[in-house]
Amino acid sequence: MATITLDTVRKVYAGNVEAVKGVSIDIADGEFIVLVGPSGCGKSTLLRMVAGLEDITTGEVKIGDRLVNNVDPADRDIAMVFQNYALYPHMSVYNNLAYGLKNRGMAKDEIDRRVKEAAGILEIGNFLDRRPRQLSGGQRQRVAMGRAIVREPAAFLFDEPLSNLDAKLRVQMRVEIKRLQRSLGTTSVYVTHDQLEAMTLADRLVVLNGGVIEQIGSPISVYDKPASTFVASFIGSPAMNLLPVTVRDGGLALTNGSGLSGKNANGADSYTVGVRPEHFEVVETASADAAVTADVTVNVLEPVGAESFLYASFGEGGPEIVVRVSSHAQYQPGQKLVLQAMPEDVHFFDADTGKRID
Amino acid sequence: MNNKLHLSDHLVLLAGVFFMVTPVLLTFITSTHDAITIYREGVQFLPGDQFLQNYETVLFRAGGFTKEVDGFVMLKNSLILGLGFAIGKIVISMLAAYAIVYFRFPFASLCFWVIFSTLLLPLEVRILPSYEIVQSLGMVNTYSGLIVPLIASATGTFFFRQFFLSVPDELLEAARIDGAGPWKFFKDILVPLSKTMIAAIFIIMFVYGWNQYLWPTLMTTDESLFTLVRGIKQIMQVWVGSQIPAFNEAMALAILAMLPPVIVVIVFQSWFVKGLVESDK
Numbered sequence: 001m002a003t004i005t006l007d008t009v010r011k012v013y014a015g016n017v018e019a020v021k022g023v024s025i026d027i028a029d030g031e032f033i034v035l036v037g038p039s040g041c042g043k044s045t046l047l048r049m050v051a052g053l054e055d056i057t058t059g060e061v062k063i064g065d066r067l068v069n070n071v072d073p074a075d076r077d078i079a080m081v082f083q084n085y086a087l088y089p090h091m092s093v094y095n096n097l098a099y100g101l102k103n104r105g106m107a108k109d110e111i112d113r114r115v116k117e118a119a120g121i122l123e124i125g126n127f128l129d130r131r132p133r134q135l136s137g138g139q140r141q142r143v144a145m146g147r148a149i150v151r152e153p154a155a156f157l158f159d160e161p162l163s164n165l166d167a168k169l170r171v172q173m174r175v176e177i178k179r180l181q182r183s184l185g186t187t188s189v190y191v192t193h194d195q196l197e198a199m200t201l202a203d204r205l206v207v208l209n210g211g212v213i214e215q216i217g218s219p220i221s222v223y224d225k226p227a228s229t230f231v232a233s234f235i236g237s238p239a240m241n242l243l244p245v246t247v248r249d250g251g252l253a254l255t256n257g258s259g260l261s262g263k264n265a266n267g268a269d270s271y272t273v274g275v276r277p278e279h280f281e282v283v284e285t286a287s288a289d290a291a292v293t294a295d296v297t298v299n300v301l302e303p304v305g306a307e308s309f310l311y312a313s314f315g316e317g318g319p320e321i322v323v324r325v326s327s328h329a330q331y332q333p334g335q336k337l338v339l340q341a342m343p344e345d346v347h348f349f350d351a352d353t354g355k356r357i358d
Numbered sequence: 359m360n361n362k363l364h365l366s367d368h369l370v371l372l373a374g375v376f377f378m379v380t381p382v383l384l385t386f387i388t389s390t391h392d393a394i395t396i397y398r399e400g401v402q403f404l405p406g407d408q409f410l411q412n413y414e415t416v417l418f419r420a421g422g423f424t425k426e427v428d429g430f431v432m433l434k435n436s437l438i439l440g441l442g443f444a445i446g447k448i449v450i451s452m453l454a455a456y457a458i459v460y461f462r463f464p465f466a467s468l469c470f471w472v473i474f475s476t477l478l479l480p481l482e483v484r485i486l487p488s489y490e491i492v493q494s495l496g497m498v499n500t501y502s503g504l505i506v507p508l509i510a511s512a513t514g515t516f517f518f519r520q521f522f523l524s525v526p527d528e529l530l531e532a533a534r535i536d537g538a539g540p541w542k543f544f545k546d547i548l549v550p551l552s553k554t555m556i557a558a559i560f561i562i563m564f565v566y567g568w569n570q571y572l573w574p575t576l577m578t579t580d581e582s583l584f585t586l587v588r589g590i591k592q593i594m595q596v597w598v599g600s601q602i603p604a605f606n607e608a609m610a611l612a613i614l615a616m617l618p619p620v621i622v623v624i625v626f627q628s629w630f631v632k633g634l635v636e637s638d639k
Contacts, residue, residue, distance in 0.1 A: 053531050074537035086528035090550040099546070100536030147532075 002064035002077070002154035002187060003029050004050060009059035011045050011211075019045045021211040022059065030185045032178070036198035037208035038234070043191045044159060046208070050189060051080050051157050063154055074103075079148035080157040083164060085140045087132040093119075093143050094128040097150050111150075118149040121180070138169045145180070156181070158190040162197065174200060195235050199223070207231050225347075229354035232274045232347060238309060241277065241321040244351065246270045252292070257318030262292040262346070271357070272349040277309065277324040279345035283338050290340035296321065298335040303327055312337060382616070389413075389609035396605040408606060416610045427581045429589070429614060436568055436585040437618065442505035443567025444560050451514030451559075452552070456544055458515070459522040460530070470519065477512045481573060489576055499580040508573060514559055521555050522548065557629035565619045586615040 004027040011020040020042040027033050035043040048054040050061055052073035061068050068076050079100075087096050094115055101111045119125040122142040132140055141161065148156050161177070162170045178201050181188050192198050198205055199219040207214040207222065207230075215227035219235075226232035232240040244255040245262070247269050252262035255270065262273065275292060286293035296312035299320065310323040310331060323339060331337070348357040384401050391406035417429040457463070458470045481488070488507050497503030525548070533543045549556075574585050584592065593608045623630070 051531075051535065053534070073531075073535045078535070080532070080535050082528045082532060084526060084528055086526065086532035088529070088532075088547060090547075090553075099533075099538075103537035103542065147536075 003027055003062075004155055004187060004189065005060070005062040006046070006050070007060040007062075009046065009049060009061060010057045011042070011049060011054060012057045019211055020049070023208075023211075023213055025206060025213070025216065027187060027189065030187055032181050032188045032190065032201060032203045033206060034190045034192060034198040034202035034204075035206045035208055036192055036195060036234070037214075039193055040210075041208040042211040043193075043208050047157055047159055047189055047191045050155075051078055052076050077154040078157055079151045079153040079155075080159065081144045081148050081161045083160040085132070085144040085161075085164075087140060087143055087147075089132055092129050092131060093124060093135070093146075096132065096143055097146050100147065100151055114150045114152070115146075118146040121149065122146050137165050138173065141165060141169075141173055145177070149180075149184070154187065156186050156188040158188065160192055161190075162192075163194070170197075177201065195237065199235065205235075207234060209234075225356065226274070227356050229272055229274065229349045232349070236276060238277050238322045238324075240274045240347070241280075242349070243273045243275075243319055243321070244270070245273050254314060254318065257314040259295040259314040259318065260292065261294075262290075263343075268351070268357075270351040272351055272354065274347035274349060275321075275341045275345060277322045279341050280321070280323040280339040281341070282323070282325065282329075283340050286338055286340045289342065291343040291346040292341045294321070294339040296337055296339060298331045298333055298337060300333065301325075301329075301331050312339075382613075385609050386613050389606055389613055391606055393602050393604050393606045396609075397602050412606045412610045413614075416607050416614065427584055427589070429586075429611060431582060432584050432586045432589040432611075433614065433618075435583055436587065436615070438501055439504055439570065439574065439585055440564045440568035440618070442501065443508055443570070444563035446505055446509030447511040447514050447563045447567075448556055448559055450509050451511045452518050452549075452556075454515045455518035455522055456548065458519055460540070460543075470515075473510075473512050473515050475512075476510070481508065485572070485576065492577065499578055499583055501583070504574060504577050504583070508567070508570070511563070514563070517555065517559060518552065521552060525551060554629055557626050561622055561626045561630050564622050568615075568619050586611060590615065 004025075006023055006025045006027075008022045008024050009020060010018065010022050012018050023042075023046060025033070035046060037043050045054055049056050050063075052068065052071060056069050063076055063078065088099065091099065097115045097118060098111050101114065115128070116125070119128055122145055124139065124142050124146060127135060127139060127143075132143065135143065141164075144161065158177070162173055165173060174197060177190075190198075190201055192201075202219050204216060205219050205222050206216050209230050215222055215231045217225075222231060222235055226235060226240070229242055233242060243260065245252045245260065246255045247253075247264050250264055252260065252264055252271075252273065254260045273292060280294070294314065296314055298310060298312050300311040302309040302311065304327075306327060308325050308327050308329060310325050310329075311320055312323065313320040321339075325331075349355060350357055384403070387405050388396060388402045389412055390409040391402050392408050392412075395406065396402065419428055454473065458466055492498060492503045492507055495503075497506070529547060530543060533547055538546060569587060570585070571587050571591075574583075574588055578584060578588075590608050590611045593604050593611060
């Protein structure tokens with residue numbers, strides 16, 4: 001168990017492609033960190049640099065107090081779970097778990113003890129003699145986890161471990177990974193592109209975009225106070241409504257389109273205003289306290305069971321927004337509605353940089 | 359309609375079997391006659407009464423110029439050549455493919471294409487320089503002289519390269535994290551994964567090595583190193599004085615020479631098919 005420290009880590013590939021542009025993160029002992037971002041954001045590269053599978057161009061990676069930039073993956077005291085599990089196909093489950101320990105010259109009975117223990121935790125005790133191809137996806141996933149656990153490493157590294165599973169199994173394994181990490185208390189770094197996975201698993205989220213960190217924070221603080229329009233649109237589903245506005249006559253108005261009005265909260269001339277789908281409220285007439293009100297026309301109502309998503313737009317050619325409404329609400333396409341959002345639920349972002357304005 | 363199709367299928371198969379098996383069968387039948395009958399009447403269509411005698415002669419009677427080699431010695435020589443050839447080729451080409459696929463060294467892909475281009479230069483083309491080298495190393499009339507110059511294999515290297523390229527990178531990475539160095543990864547992961555591939559290449563190469571004729575003819579002047587394939591020719595060459603060539607013995611030897619490759623193919627055939635159609639990754 002250990003802390004992991006990344007200090008302005010950069011990765012430049014041949015051809016001068018900069019995949020990671022100076023990332024610094026301090027990961028506490030026992031913390032569950034999730035690196036999340038769209039594909040190509042550098043999250044996997046970052047993880048692989050911690051694992052030692054990628055060279056670090058500049059910057060420092062420390063596991064515990066030890067600088068590991070030039071340490072072999074095997075000697076970093078880490079264990080990794082791969083997206084495609086990377087189980088050794090010709091070895092039994094038992095040998096898959098034991099292989100790394102054997103290579104370290106561990107005594108046979110100690111190996112046996114650890115393998116049995118991990119198999120007990122993951123409930124794979126009945127499959128120890130089978131080959132990976134005789135197992136289902138979920139079972140393979142457990143074996144891959146088992147291979148990490150038996151090592152009793154300082155840190156677990158997960159590289160999108162659930163993306164090869166079907167939806168139901170994914171939810172189940174997600175819960176299990178979290179439970180397991182809590183009970184073992186091992187520092188973990190988890191890479192995913194799935195924001196839901198990121199939200200549910202993380203102690204702290206690291207949102208990456210284009211090789212730089214957009215925001216670090218607890219899932220709820222990232223959700224409540226996104227640092228940029230990128231984070232705002234990436235975290236949360238459906239995504240936050242982002243509307244470009246200009247200041248006209250001391251109030252807010254849509255930059256292209258009409259139907260929106262609001263209070264100017266800051267000094268600038270133009271902003272991007274963000275409102276989450278659940279923070280728009282359908283009203284008869286807008287309250288005087290509302291920060292933003294919108295006159296919109298219903299396009300589509302999309303029921304998903306527990307709730308429905310209402311797609312509506314600001315007149316012809318105006319932007320479309322999503323509103324989370326009760327599943328029993330009935331709206332017809334073409335219907336006119338008045339929406340409002342309260343000041344605490346309205347986010348302002350700089351029109352040019354996309355950075356949050358408080 | 360369906361039955362008709364069935365019938366024609368079988369006819370085609372039967373024709374194929376007929377053309378392939380008949381010569382072998384006739385060779386076998388003829389090998390059970392004595393030399394005089396064969397010389398007088400040609401190929402025989404009914405079994406004769408010399409089966410035991412002919413095969414005993416071929417296997418146990420020392421023949422040739424020095425009267426030192428019998429069929430067993432030649433069988434042993436052929437086995438050594440076939441096995442050495444096949445195993446040597448597999449070892450060399452696996453190691454070459456391993457280096458090309460998994461190690462970053464300058465001109466790696468150039469190396470591969472150079473190896474690959476040797477496919478254009480079969481043994482027959484480079485036989486003089488090859489002989490010159492082996493001869494100057496003093497390896498004429500040795501097993502190593504017979505085997506070593508033949509074991510470099512572009513085909514094998516190419517097959518193993520393609521196979522290694524299809525092994526997922528994550529397997530290598532998992533092994534690295536598990537503390538396996540280059541040698542351990544090769545021995546513990548790649549070789550076991552290549553099992554079916556190795557079996558397939560072993561069959562092809564064993565049969566190929568077993569049937570080598572030109573190279574052993576050049577390399578071995580010592581009769582104790584003769585292979586079966588050479589031995590057949592040796593028997594037919596005894597055309598001195600009024601002696602009748604021992605057609606019966608030549609036929610018997612030919613049948614014997616066919617057996618080991620057939621056994622290898624039968625034993626390994628399920629592996630062979632697996633190696634060609636299925637990958638165990």
